[in-house]
Amino acid sequence: MALQPGAAITGVALAMVGCQTLASGADVPARITNPTDNSRAALQSAVNDALNINVTLADDALTDSSVLTIERNPPRSMQSPPAQGRNMDTPIQFRLVLSGSECILIDQGDNSRYLLEKTTCAAE
Numbered sequence: 001m002a003l004q005p006g007a008a009i010t011g012v013a014l015a016m017v018g019c020q021t022l023a024s025g026a027d028v029p030a031r032i033t034n035p036t037d038n039s040r041a042a043l044q045s046a047v048n049d050a051l052n053i054n055v056t057l058a059d060d061a062l063t064d065s066s067v068l069t070i071e072r073n074p075p076r077s078m079q080s081p082p083a084q085g086r087n088m089d090t091p092i093q094f095r096l097v098l099s100g101s102e103c104i105l106i107d108q109g110d111n112s113r114y115l116l117e118k119t120t121c122a123a124e
Contacts, residue, residue: 027106029066030098030121035059039119046105046114047094066124068094068105098123 032039043061047070048054055070062068070092093108096116103121105114 027097027099027104029124030096030103031064031066031124032062032096032103032116033120033122035063036118039116042116042119043105046116050094050105050107050112050114051092062096062121066096068096070094096121 032043040057040059040061044055044057047057047068051070057068072089072091095106095108097104097106098121103116103119105116106112107114
């Protein structure tokens with residue numbers, strides 16, 4: 001029995017979709033549960049390392065959502081106040097995922113991954 005060309009194409013397409021599902025299936029969007037001083041410090045350290053600057057995060061960061069968005073804050077001084085109007089720089093986004101039993105923070109800009117030690121998280 002000969003294969004129909006359409007059936008072969010459909011089979012290849014299904015196989016490709018299956019591979020993509022398996023590849024991304026290990027990471028599950030997550031949020032931090034039971035935040036502690038240690039878990040806040042781990043998150044703060046990961047974000048600071050990713051951005052190469054110190055940023056201020058809320059105590060409840062990533063407890064209600066798996067996405068952390070950081071907007072750029074232009075430097076200000078009395079001699080040179082910021083320009084009036086809206087800052088059009090693209091915000092920086094991180095995503096928290098549960099990978100096995102580990103909480104991983106992913107920088108959406110370059111997909112770099114940061115393990116959040118001493119942090120508990122649950123799937124969203």
